[in-house]
Amino acid sequence: MAVAAGAALLAVGVASCDNGDRAVRQSVPSTVVTVTKSVAPVTDSGSPTVTVMPTESTETTEAATETSPRSDLSSYYGEWTGHGRQMTLQPDGTALVTLASGAANVEKWTAMWGAHGNGIVVTLDTMTWHTGEPLGNQPGTSWTAVLAPSAEDGVTVLHMPGFADWCSTRFGRSVVCGA
Incomplete structure (x- = not known):
């Protein structure tokens, strides 16, 4: 009997703002990666098998992007x-x-x-x-x-x-x- 597990990861750029920051909002493509892991049962004749099959989809996400370097x-x-x-x-x-x-x-x-x-x-x-x-x-x-x-x-x-x-x-x- 095989066991399947799934997880999704969303990567999005984020910027913080405080008084005086100059930032612009723009659409930035982000990637959603879904990872599926299947584990075969352990048998006397072999070792477990792990298969990782990432799938990718692109979504448009809004993120803030700084236009100038920040000061401390x-x-x-x-x-x-x-x-x-x-x-x-x-x-x-x-x-x-x-x-x-x-x-x-x-x-x-x-x-x-x-x-x-x-x-x-x-x-x-x-x-x-x-x-x-x-x-x-x-x-x-x-x-x-x-x-x-x-x-x-x-x-x-x-x-x-x-x-x-x-x-x-x-x-x-x-x-x-x-x-």
Whole structure:
């Protein structure tokens, strides 16, 4: 008497999303494989025989596919500082940003931040306080940033091309962050 067992396996790609991810949904073909195993009874004249006959069918399944590499966002959480600037990045994607030009011209902003390519993007939302002359920032102003070693001293900084470098006590002070 032969015993038959069957199993099905569905392979589907899955991607996770969190604040700032850029993902697209597309139809991805997936494969369903059914494996059937038959075992012949053991007899004195021979050994058991195992036959595996996979069958394949293709179904179309929706899956999320990332369009850019992900950053480990936990590396960015916390307080970042530099001369005339301070920024706190919260795990929920919100931020508080203080920008100054000298001691008399200061702006405080709420902001949003999230993954962008191999780094992050920070976007100013609402100015909550200011004193002195305007610094020229507007709601929607954004900067991209990546964690990178400073060319001057090798300390990891939050590098915002075209704007500034920011230091964190987690990585140490760098000369590029100013006084």
